[in-house]
Amino acid sequence: MHARVNGTEHPLPHDSRRTLLDWLREDLGLTGTKKGCDHGQCGACTVLVDGRRINSCLSLAQLHDGDAIETIEAIGSADALAPLQRAFVAHDGFQCGYCTPGQICSATALMSELAEGWASAVTEDIAAAPVVTRAELQERMSGNLCRCGAYSNIIAALEEVIAAEGPLRIDAEASA
Structure with a gap:
């Protein structure tokens, strides 16, 4: 085995x-x-x-x-951070850092789920409406807790990576 x-x-x-x-x-x-x-x-x-x-x-x-x-x-290395890792650093998506590895692994899967059109409790068919809202990202990351409360920074990091990698777009109004 x-x-x-x-x-x-x-x-x-x-x-x-x-x-x-x-x-x-x-x-x-x-x-x-x-x-x-x-x-x-x-x-x-x-x-x-x-x-x-x-x-x-x-x-x-x-x-x-x-x-x-x-x-x-x-997922990335100290010399070559993955896009999600760079975004977490840029947006201070961590504080104590304890939850960060789990957050980044979860966010990596989230990116694939969005690209594959997986449904969520917020958006039934992400492929039919390829606009990602803050509520969508919050729902998809809800299984990862952060004791420091860096949630808004984590979501900002995700928004940056999604905007850069497309084909999905961020709903700027719903994300504000």
């Missing part, structure tokens, strides 16, 4: 009780993924599994045989 983590094949742990979060952090040394609440409520442990965001504290590692897992370590 193996999983591809950040592009490298790794054997999954033998202990069937080991969470994906603990395996990533303790066994693979990928400490960018944070343990926040350990109950799936805060989003600090968000990682991408086959492109979809999950709370790694709620998933057992052995369930990911054959999966492609991406952690914050796979």
